[in-house]
Amino acid sequence: MRLQGKVAIVTGGAQGFGAGIAQVYAREGAQVVVTDLNEDGAVKMAKSLPYGAIGIGGDVSRLDDAKAIVEKALSAFGKLDVVVNNAGTSHANKPLLEVSESEFDRVYAVNVKSLYNFAIAAVPAMAENGGAFVNIGSTAGIRPRPGLTWYNGTKGAVHLISKSMAVELAPQKIRVNVIAPVAGETPLLATFMGEDTPEMRAKFVGSIPLGRFSTPRDIANAALFLASDEAAFVTGAVLEVDGGRCV
Numbered sequence: 001m002r003l004q005g006k007v008a009i010v011t012g013g014a015q016g017f018g019a020g021i022a023q024v025y026a027r028e029g030a031q032v033v034v035t036d037l038n039e040d041g042a043v044k045m046a047k048s049l050p051y052g053a054i055g056i057g058g059d060v061s062r063l064d065d066a067k068a069i070v071e072k073a074l075s076a077f078g079k080l081d082v083v084v085n086n087a088g089t090s091h092a093n094k095p096l097l098e099v100s101e102s103e104f105d106r107v108y109a110v111n112v113k114s115l116y117n118f119a120i121a122a123v124p125a126m127a128e129n130g131g132a133f134v135n136i137g138s139t140a141g142i143r144p145r146p147g148l149t150w151y152n153g154t155k156g157a158v159h160l161i162s163k164s165m166a167v168e169l170a171p172q173k174i175r176v177n178v179i180a181p182v183a184g185e186t187p188l189l190a191t192f193m194g195e196d197t198p199e200m201r202a203k204f205v206g207s208i209p210l211g212r213f214s215t216p217r218d219i220a221n222a223a224l225f226l227a228s229d230e231a232a233f234v235t236g237a238v239l240e241v242d243g244g245r246c247v
Contacts, residue, residue, distance in 0.1 A: 001029030002228045007077040009033045009069060009122070011060050011114070012087030014041030016186035017136060020216025021084055021223045026050055028224060033073045035060075036087070052076070060087045061109035066117035070125055080125040082227045083118050085135045085158075093147035093194030104150050111154035115161055123174065130173030134226045135162045136219070137178040139242045147194060155180075159238050166236035175235040177226045182242035184214035209244030 008025050012018035013034035022034050026049040034049070036042040039057025046055030056072050058065035073080050089110045091103040115135060122131075140148055141155030159178055166176040183192050183204055190196040193204060205212060222241045225231055240246050 001027075002224060002230070003082075004029035006030045006081040006227070007033070007073060007079055008082035008084065008227065009035060009073055009080065009118075010084045010086060011035050011058075011069075011118075012037075013055075014038045014045050016188070017181065017184065017216050017219045018084070018086040019045055020220040021086060021134075022046075022049060022053070024217070024220035024224050025082075025227070026053055028228075030082070030227075031077045033069065033076070035069050060085075060114035060117060061106075063117045063120060066114070066121040070118075070121040074125060079129070080122060081129075081131045083122050083131070083133050084223060084227070085115055085118055085133065087114060088136060088154075088188070090148065090151040090188055090191045092191055093145075095147065096149040099150055107151055107154055108157075111151075112157045112161070115158065115165075119165065123169065123172070126174050127172050130175075132174065132227050132231075133162070133165065133176040134223050135176065135178045137162070137180045137238060139180050139182045139240065139245045142180060142238075142240070142246045145192075148192065162238070163236045170235060175226075175231070177231070177234060177236070178238040179219055179222050179226070180238050180240045180242065180246070181214045181219050182208055182245040184216070184219070186216070189213070207245060208242070209247065212243065214241060214243065 013022045014036035032053040034046045043055035046053040137158040138155035140152040144152035193200045
């Protein structure tokens with residue numbers, strides 16, 4: 001098993017990409033801490049996983065919550081090897097001037113500040129033995145879609161921050177990589193599209209050369225590689241899992 005003996009935190013793990021990542025990590029031997037704003041969902045997901053997985057509620061935009069999640073992982077399993085910064089949100093697809101200040105603040109807090117919070121909380125726990133961050137970016141940070149300007153900006157920030165983290169943390173043997181998924185069958189899909197209609201779905205799928213949305217398993221398989229020892233010499237990479245969207 002490719003993650004045997006590793007301890008991993010997966011944020012936003014109750015559903016969507018995060019749930020897929022948590023399931024694949026556990027399948028491959030990891031002890032998983034599933035965290036989500038939906039605490040009941042996190043606990044339910046953890047109970048479905050082997051190796052004593054635990055679920056905990058938390059808001060990734062709050063530093064105190066990030067610290068509590070890391071402390072819970074250390075208390076339960078004695079160490080921390082992997083953090084998957086998957087939790088994310090978006091404003092609805094609409095003109096940039098129609099996004100409210102509160103919507104803007106929330107999307108940056110969840111998508112960008114969370115990286116700061118988990119760096120502050122997790123890097124000291126990883127510093128002795130090394131580790132890996134797998135940050136979930138987006139094709140929106142590479143080839144942005146209209147109507148998602150401020151969300152696009154958060155994912156561009158995830159990509160650049162991750163590259164900078166990779167350089168700065170390399171002396172501590174902490175790797176930092178990004179997965180950039182294309183739109184997938186997750187709860188955020190309708191938000192991205194603005195309206196969930198067959199016509200809008202066809203429009204989005206029409207921009208993906210392989211002809212379908214991404215799935216949680218697509219993203220989980222990439223996250224498995226980046227967390228595993230097979231990726232020991234991979235850091236600062238942005239892996240596009242996008243069916244050719246960014247070509």
